[in-house]
Amino acid sequence: MSSPESVTSSITVQAKNIGGIDSTDVLLQPGVNVLTGRNATNRTSFLQTIMAALGSRRSSLKGDADAGHVELSFDDEQYTRYLERRNGEVVFDGDPYLEDPELADLFAFLLESNEARRAVRGSEDLRELIMRPIDTDEIEAEISMLEAEKRDLDDRLEQLSRLGTELPDVEDRRVTLEDEIDATAEQIADLEAELEEFDLDIDASRDRKEEIESAFADLQEARTELESIEYDLETERESYAELERERDELETELEAVDDEHESPDRLEGQIQELRARKRSLDTTVSELQSVVRFNEDRLADDGFALDLGASDASDGEEDGAITEQLLADSTDVVCWTCGSQVDRERIDSTLEQLRSLRQAKLEERSDLQEQIDDLAARRKELRQQTEKRGELETRLSSVEDELERRSQRIDELETSLEEQRARVDDLESHADAFDDAAYSDVIDTHRELNRLELELEDLEAEREEVDNRIDEIEAKIEERGDLEERRETVDDELIDLRTRVDRIEENAVDAFNDHMSSILSILEYRNIDRIWIERREKTVREGRRKVTRSAFDLHIVRTTEAGSTYEDTVDHLSESEREVTGLVFALAGYLVHDVHEIVPFMLLDSLEAIDSNRIGDLVDYFEEYVDCLVVALLREDAEALSDTYTYVREI
Template sequence: MSSPESVISSISVLAENIGGIDRTEVTLEPGVNVLTGRNATNRTSFLQSIMAALGSRHSSLKGDADAGRAELEFDGNQYDRYLERRNGEVVFDGDPYLDDPELADLFAFLLESNEARQAVRRGDDLRELIMRPIDTDEIEAEISTLEAEKRDLDDRLERLSQLDSELPGLEAKKRELEAEIESMTEQIADLEANLEAFDLDVEASRDRKEEIESAFADLQAARTELESIEYDLETERESYAELERERDELVAELEAFDDDHESPDRLEGRIQELRARKRSLDSTVSELQSVIRFNEERLDGDGFELDLEDPVESADDGDGDITEQLLADDDVVCWTCGSQVGRDRIESTLERLRSLRQDQLDERSELQAQIDDLSSRRKELRERTQRRGEIETRLSAIDDQLERREERIEELEAELADQQDRIDDLESEAETFENAEYGEVIETHRELNRLELERENLEDERDDVQARIEEIEGTIEERSELEERRERVEDELTDLRTRVDRIEENAVDAFNEHMQSILSLLEYRNIDRIWIDRREKTVREGRRKVTRTAFDLHIVRSTADGTTYEDTIDHLSESEREVTGLVFALAGYLVHDVYEIVPFMLLDSLEAIDSNRIADLVEYFEDHVDCLVVALLREDAEALSDEYAYVQEI
């Protein structure tokens, strides 16, 4: 399971003033590298140097140095990190392997302080840790964007369905118009034939006939022009009315916005303050939990065994106050000051610490609820501001269009009045030809004029219907493309909506699978199974109750007589607990594809596990990592394969 940038060459590591290291250069190899030696031989400091060059900030500068560096070179590339002490703080600089080391810090750099291992040791919320690298806000933003696109696609497809149902009526209308045009064309042909049949033999009569025909031709052209002006005027008026309706709607929408002058940037600042406070509470809760667990363990063991009494007993010691002897059974040696302290006082202090931790947890939940509310408000304000700007821009454009259309309407109304006067004059002129001699010719011309005008209108209407048919047919061709896009959007939405669930399920499955394999491999006695169960629970966040997923760690043991029972993480041995933490980190490493971003895994502080089991564990981890670097004591490294690369001096 190698990364796209698998390690195929030797790895050169240079470290100066990191941890306890003055200066060292070490060459590692692809595969397993074992750092061996006694305690306090800078093995952990060397691992921190590798982490620093890879991008982690969980590295320390040597106490007597003001600057340090770590360099990593492999496969022809070099990565470096510089540490400098400024104003009492260590500042990191350089060009490390990773820009964002979060995943590697959680699931690849498995030193004793690693959060995944610590979470298992303390019994913390495993689900929160495995899901921490997932940006749920970004997922929700992507979902909102895709939902808006899906609604748009649905609307367009719905319009296409309506257009599709409109086609049969348009086709029928077109056929009906063509039949009317054909019938009217036949009538016009008959009238034209009648006019040709009139016999006007005298030359003057011919001239008179031409005069009549010219007059009626002018009248027909004027009426056609009048209809064109009326159509343009009606179109402009409809457009003007539509723009007024749109303007009224936008003005009403704009007035509906409240006068809330709250700034999204100010909310952002408040959100950052709350998040900083929540991070501080997280740290405090973690520290409190460590203090509580440490004291509980010491209390269970009755403190440290310190010989604080004089070894020479007086003669009266054996016959002392029986009450004092009984009370002494309830005293323990304080592990902080070494004095005898009543158990009830320590338990009372522990109870106050537990209460304080619960108060901190409640405050953290309240802070998260406030963050959620403020984030929703900030998003709403940003959308409102954007919409207000869009409305104001559109209103300005509408005002410009209304002004232009109003001017155009006035122009058309003047043209219409002038054209109507011209038609009145032409009709008056045509009436002068109405007499007994030319009455029939004039009537025929009038009828022919009327029919030709009606045919022209029908042809225009038919052309409009044909254009509409072609428009619909062209638009409907987009349906298959829109349906394919909608299907892709639906798949993307499904993927986003189930991504968190899938990651949780994969993490649980990976842990359970590897835990079962490793338990079989390491052969821990009386542990039948360790697994995580994923369940839904209702929790209170501020004033709201929300559903959250929880990871419950289950441990089943068996006694010598075959009886099985469920145990807790607190009762696991240190070795068993360490192995469980490492397997949980491996599950996160695989679920989040950490091997694709960093080809290294570092292991340290395995002393609680016996050497044979360490050997089996290293061999198991080797299958999933390009370069595994393990820090071990010499005696713990003896059981490992001779084929590994060994580093004995740092």
Template sequence: MKTDLETAERDTPAQATLYADNIGGIDEAKVSFEQGVTVLSGRNATNRTSLLQAIMAALGSDQVSLKADASEGEAELELGDDLYRRSLERRNGTIVTDGEPYLEDPELADLFAFLLESNEARRAVRRGDDLRELIMRPVDTEAIKAEIERCEQRKRQIDEELEELDELEGRLPDLEAKRTRLNDELEELREELEAAQEELDETNVDVEERREEQSELETKLEELRETRSEIERVRERIETERESIDALEEEREEVESELESLSTGDETDRSKLEAEIDTLQAEKADLSEEISQLQSTIQFNEQLLSGQESILPEGSSDDGGDGDGDVTDQLLADDETVTCWTCGSSVARDQIETTIEQLRTARQERLEERSELNTELDERRETLSTINENRTEYRQTQRRLDSIDDEMERREERVDDLIDEREELTDEIDDLEAEIDDLETEDYGDVLDQHKEVNQLEFELERKQRELENIEEQIDDIEDRLDEREGLEARRDDVTDELTDLRTRIDQIEADAVEAFNEHMENLLEVLGYGNLDRIWIDRTSREVREGRRKVTRSSFDLKIVRSTDDGAAYEDTIDHLSESEREVTGLVFALAGYLVHEVYETVPFMLLDSLEAIDSERIAKVIEYFQSYVPYLTVALLDEDAQAVDVDHEVVSEIGSPTTP
């Protein structure tokens, strides 16, 4: 994993430049970053968080805000020779984005790289939420399951082909034995025919006197031989057609059975399902709109709490501009209250914090409701899809059954025609034999018998030759098919390997996430030295949960904490009893684990850190030192006193808000 990071660092340009306009509390700013650590140093309300939001906006995140008195803004990030731009516009109370940001999908970065105070990974640890759900959210488990089903289908098809080859291979010994027997019989027939022809040639008959009779007899014998050959071919065709009819009857029984097992579903049920889906989609859209409004309200209150420029009336900036700075002075003078820019009244900071927490709780409840709606929608869609698929399969199966009936009818008519033809040929043979008998004379009887024998032997030889050719053709076909075995076995091995990878992929990601968190948590706790805090780790267990109407087994990430008393006795604790500093560090490490497991450094070169005030300066410096070895660009917003404790080589940005920012 570290080697991949080093490759990402080599491929990432050494310098980046950001331009921001009307983002958060920023009027206008231009900042350059060197690869490594950049510290945004300053007091509260100096647009450090706004600059991080501007970076997020250019990279593709939607978790950004416009300046309160602005209707539009933009962020540009120049990275090497590439320029990424994002515009923001306020429309009907919501922010609409446009442009070409660095990321097409910001989900991974929002979860594990943009670690502001509102970051979901940090908050999940603080609240004791389901960590497994969050770490696995970027993984499209449904797509993996669908791919598993496709691979299983491919493997079944290959297995069926290999079984068919095994059956064909089992037929080879009998066919080869039959070929040997036919060759022996053919050799005997050739010898008998040769002897019969020699005997006929040696027969002492006055050929000249009986030339006319002999010619007519030979003609009739040739006709008899050809007719017998023809009737043999007709018999073979009748047998082939009847075998085909038998196979069609078996197939018809299978199709009828399949048809009986299919249900097309009641039309009323389909209409009801479609109506329910429409209703659920409308409810989901309403919830999404409410969630968006709640998020905007939360961001606004967070800005109000931090005293950003975007919430202050025009002319009251924190950068020493033309305003008299009275409001800013009031904010800095009294950390316990915040002046509302809409009405000018002072509001208690803890009241705003309570409101923010209530809004977050409400938003989380709406998110859970939306998740439940998604589950219901998926169930309804799956049921409707099953009904539609069954209806389609039913129609296809019915057409297949009709096609089989038509084919059987055609073949039965063909058999009837062939039977009539066979009867006609039989009558012809009787007539020819009768004519040949009439041509026999007492003196010529032996010759006629010899002619009949030669004729019969030639007919039998021709029939055996055709049978041998058919057997050899079957053997050649089987041997050609058996040549496919090696390729099929190789394909089955590939599909089996792919199936193994797919089936273990989810487990592997979970295991890697737990391993990464536990390793980095252990390392950081050793570095940070939290008194009686011995260990924090994730224990990966399994539990049974309900998915729609089914119960399935799913992994669970249980956060375990062990402390020790003054006399050295260890005891288990809970996340609720961790100090604020310990909770923040745990949340950051969890985010780092997701960052590494999902290889976010290959997707986005930045990691952003903010709201670290709960951690003391010395430990903040150690956290930054630890994180910087895993991130190409690590940008951290710190108070001045915390920034002074950072020991690693780093750039410092202390003034934000003007185009001349270094």
């Protein structure tokens, strides 16, 4: 897709077999381009040609052609689109300007069939149309993800707060351990010196001393090994108990996961089927609306002037013979389908049936949308459950393997513990055998020395643990600044996401109201005081739930000849007023969604209901917001526009 820069060069459009065009090569310029000519001169087809090159699928292939193409070139770039008829359908291919044309179709390609214009003409849901390009499901998913991250950050910050209060106590404990280690080391040194003072000069005494020292050395080593085994066993048992708790939690979570045998893929198929039906209904509703509007217009004109003459292509004059004309007081009209006179009430009845059919189709479409929403939500839930179940099962399998490994390790340690206890008992019995009175003091001293050495080892081991804990706390406390900064960022992102929909709605309403006020002032619709949108809250059904949603109410305020004001409806607007209102609504969507950043073109068509001077003012107004504005007009309407614009008279 192109960058959001302005168009700076000429624009070349080459097309073949698009709409009613056989072949054409047209040069446009940045700014306003006016396609001027009589009716049936392929102006709308040319606009559809530009739409196709820009990425829209709302273009048609020439009726007698099986393939067509268009090339759009500007700013040293070329964009192509190929249309081919396959199995009764038109297939699009090529390298268009846009990958996703939704925004452009809604708010930049403003032909008669444009949905924004139709929504105003048909008093349809304006809020739904403005918000359609917004992926609310994605926004909700982002909100859920950020909320989870925020909870995690809060937990970590709370933990750091607790660590901050724990650090002084840990540091005090380290000072205490240092003092205890120093005192124990001094006691050991005194005992070692005391042993050296014993008078054991004779060989026998020396041998006896060595035997005693060896016995106590073996006993000390055995006790140290016993403590090590006991520590390892306790650690393994704690780990085993923790794994058991985790296993129980995982099993509980697995039981809580809904294990319905419904396939997300099958739901996807149902969703696609419902969407296809909805698209078909959209087409039907649109066609019914066009039929109703056409017939209402004809009925308002008391029938149809039948043109039985043929146009002369050589001189370009439009002529025809009016074969029937209704009397002013007649209740019959000329049927514009068969040419016979028909009672007005019969046509009114038929029109009412068409309106009822359209309303029924609208309700059916609404029901289909509710079904689609329900199935999409269920599909999402099933996929999340499947993913969660897989994660739980994988973790549970890992935990069970670890439990088995640790169980074997515990059995091995328990066996080693029993063996080591037996060895310590044997060594203690051996040491107790040295009960000679001559050596009783030496034995007692050795025993005390042995005890103190074990105590010193425990103190030094605890000091090492305390040092590690201090380092760990200090390292985590250093993370606090980064965590607090990230939490502020998450808060800002959450506020942005939670208010994004509201901001878009408010901006759309403000943009429409501001531009509508300016347009009414410029175009001087004197019998209209104001046309404005009110944003309000209403309760609607969404699937099986009732939720609060915004609604856009379009208000029209008029003033009577007596000077009093009253509120009118869209149905009572003139066709010119309705068309202008629809165009301004589309412009509001164009600005709110920054459509100019994704496509630098805007296309206008079917402005015949607006008088030429107002068309000129309207084009001038729209020009301010668009890089390249292409508008199709009749010759007489184009005469009111500026001579500085680019005019295309032959396509």
